[in-house]
Amino acid sequence: MLYESMETAKKMRYILNMSPVLNKDAMFSDGTEYYRTPVEPREGDTVTIRFRTQRNNVDNVCLVHDGEYLEMKRERTSGSFDYYTAQIIMGKDIVRYYFEIHSGLVTCYYDTDGVSTRHEERTEFEIYPDYHVPEWLKGAVMYQIYVDRFYNGDPSNDVETGEYSYIGDISVKVDDWGKIPAVMGVREFYGGDLQGVMDKLDYLQELGVDVIYLNPVFVSPSNHKYDCQDYDHIDPHIGKIVEDCDGLLSPGDRDNSHALKYIRRVTDKRNLKASNELFRELVEEIHRRGMKVILDGVFNHCGSFNKWMDRERIYENQEGYEKGAYISADSPYRSFFCFQDQNRWPYNPTYDGWWTHDTLPKLNYEGSEELCRTILDVGRKWVSPPYNVDGWRLDVAADLGHSNDFNHHFWKEFRKAVKEANPDAVILAEHYGNPESWLLGDEWDTVMNYDAFMEPVTWFLTGMEKHSDEYREDLYGNSEAFIGAMKHHMRSLHMGALYGAMNELSNHDHSRFLTRTNHRVGRLSYAGAEAASAGINPGIMREAVVIQMTWPGAPTVYYGDEAGVCGFTDPDNRRTYPWGKEDLEMLDFHKRMICIHKAYPLLAKGSLEFLWNDHQGLSYGRFSDSEQIIVIINNQDYERDVRVTAWKTGVSRKEATAFQRLMLSSRDGYTEKAEKYIADAGILHVRMPAYGAMVLHHRAREKYK
Structure with missing residues (x-):
């Protein structure tokens, strides 16, 4: 008996002297305002960095920055967690840091990949001095408008059939608003215009839109307008035509120097002035309603119709215009382009085209300082009075110039020009791949978020490639691949860029x-338009919208997605908005999720943590020190029970915590009916419906009694 008592006492002493089991899942830090203040420091600022651990679980925490070890102080204890802080002074160079945690004989590290037993430089946190993304962009609800397909507010400016020739055939005026775009539909025009946008501002405001992103609006012969003809003027075909004439092309005639009606419409200064004035009025009205607007800047290339080139001889004999570079070797614009044969003038067709397209002349920045100055002036002009737009979305931004070095040089100069004219204007780039070298605070603010949003979401929820060109069973429902892709690509965006990134499900x-939810590989040319809407699953679309409206970044709705529009990739994705024929259930769901997004600032600036995942299942939390939102996704075709570790968002493990349901969507519909869910010991047990998405909310004061 004495021996047994001695052994028991020995075991108790051993247990009492043991360090607690290290809870790696409780460790957390990120670059949000809850764990780093200020989030976007300037040189000389004192930066406070925080780190969270389980209460009484570690011996000490060190902040390691640029080789220097700084022991962190336990600032406070809240609920089940201890919070440690340390301060550093921001210098002129990038600060890289990670955390080293000690508990007994155990040492581990925490960086952007989470907890590890080995430190790696590539996954360190980073702070960029003087990196500032406009606050209004972070979490803003954006709405992308492809102007020709949105709403026809002024039929008098419509492109006429036979008005001019483009890529081998005549322009076509489409009289049936509901017609499916033709496979070669680039020269089809449905009549959408800026007056139509003006007429629908009530609709956009009711939807909850903060920022309108307009696809290109400058003079151009195509409906997409990525082949700019005149960077200084809004296209009168979507603006205002006050001077017009007869003069359509004769049957069989493809010579645009004979297109007298087109020439009058796009070169007459009265039309151009009136169109710019209408645009000014539109921006003024958008601002009056508390919204903002950004323009599409296509500066890598222009169009063969462009007045600087004038391949179509539109401007050749018009008063007030210089000769284009195609027309004459003496053109003041000759250096704007690279010509391979210097002996072919007049009418020299040997210019370089972007990806060899002769309709898209590549702009020759390295060969022309005047071109550089001109485009910088364009960048300044539209963000300045009287137009006052709120920024630029930059088309194929990484392609501009003929070298990577020049590309960076130009965007540095572009940023200076734009920010000097309008310090709060945003510079947002289209980019595929790693954008880090452009996101150092002196070029782009942020990007269209393909890699860290559109692609992982579509692979996980649908198994489809974003053009519907491929289906991958191995990625469909693969939450590990989703989490891995998100963590990897989000790391390259930094916090300011991430929280302002354009998060789209679809675009032009x-x-x-919605078409991707049918798992059908296809394009309009061989699958047909009906296949794009056959077998679609609105439940999966609602899952995607829930993720879009609760994920870090600026949720961006492509016009018509909210109304249930389907379509394969270009040109089928450019169908018209179905006014009067909307999917009202889908539209209402968007309104309600946008309302939730805007009602909880936590969704714009809160931290993100993954809480649970399995095949076709995912849960994550958005949280601050005192508030939590938990999102649960069940992408299975049957209902099931889910166990979510809610305590990782900061709720107590010692007390029951009440969460209120904000939204529940399923295969059969959705409801905002409030319902209480209790997290016992920090764990939520939830019954999830098939193709379900749930949004739960808790504030610290809502403790379960």
Whole structure:
């Protein structure tokens, strides 16, 4: 008996002297305002960095920055967690840091990949001095408008059939608003215009839009307008035509120097002035309603119709215009382009085209300082009075110039020009791949978020490639791949860029997300338009919208997605908005999720943590020190029970915590009916419906009694 008592006492002493089991899942830090203040420091600022651990779980925490070890102080204890802080002074160079945690004989590290037993430089946190993204962009609800397909507010400016020739055939005026775009539909015009945008501002405001992103609006012969003809003027075909004439092309005639009606419409200064004035009025009205607007800047290339080139001889004999570079070797614009044969003038067709397209002349920045100055002036002009737009979305921004070095040089100069004219203007780039070298605070503010949003979401929820060109069973429902892709690509965006990134499910370059829910590989040319809407699953679309409206970044709705528009990739993704024929259930769901997004600032600036995942299942939390939102996704075709570790968002493990349901969506519909869910010991047990998405909310004062 004595021996047993001695052994028991020995065991108790051993247990009492043991360090607690290290809870790696409780460790957390990120670059949000809850764990780093200020989030975007300037040189000389004192930066406070925080780190969270389980209460009484570690011996000490060190902040390691640029080789220097700084022991962190336990600032406070709240609920089940201890919070440690340390301060550093921001210098002129990038600060890289990570955390070293000690508990007994155990040492581990925490960086952007989470907890590890080995430190790696590539996954360190980074702070960029003087990196500032406009606050209004972070978490803003954006709405992308492809102007020709949105709403026709002024039929008098419509492109006429036979008005001019483009890529081998005549322009076509489409009289049936509901017609499916033709496979070669670039020269089809439905009549959408800026007056139509003006007429629908009530609709956009009711939807909850903060920022309108307009696809290109400058003079151009195509409906997409990525082949700019005149950077200084809004296209009168979507603006205002006050001077007009007869003069359509004769049957069989493809010579645009004979297109007298087109020439009058796009070169007459009265039309150009009136169109710019209408645009000014539109921006003024958008601002009056508390919204903002950004323009599409296509500066890598222009169009063969461009007045600087004038391949179509539109401007050749018009008063007030210089000769284009195609027309004459003496053109003041000759250096704007690279010509391969210097002996072919007049009418020299040997200019370089972007990806060899002769309709898209590549702009020769390295060969022309005047071109550089001109485009910088364009960048300044539209963000300045009287137009006052709120920024630029930059088309194929990484392609500009003929070298990577020049590309960076130009965007540095562009940023200076734009920010000097309008310090709060945003510079947002289209980019595929790693954008880090452009996101150092002196070029772009942020990007269209393909890699860290559109692609992982569509692979996980649908198994489809974003053009509907491929289906991958191995990625469909693969939450590990989703989490891995998100962590990897989000790391390259930094916090300011991430929280302002354009998070789209669809856009003008990719198939509609609703179409991807049918898992059908196809394009309009061989699958047909009906296949794009056959077998679609609105429940999966609602899952995607829930993720879009609760994920870090600026949720961006592509016009018509909210109304249930389907379509394969370009040109089928550019169908018209179905006014009067909307999917009202889908539209109402968007309104309600946008309302939730805007009602909880936590969704714009809160931290993100993954809480649970399995095949076709995912849960994550958005949280601050005192508030939590938990999102649960069940992408299975049957209902099931889910166990979510809610305590990782900061709720107590010692007390029951009440969460209120904000939204529940399923295969059969959705409801905002409030319902209480209790997290016992920090764990939520939830019954999730098939193709379900749930949004739960808790504030610290809502403790369960």
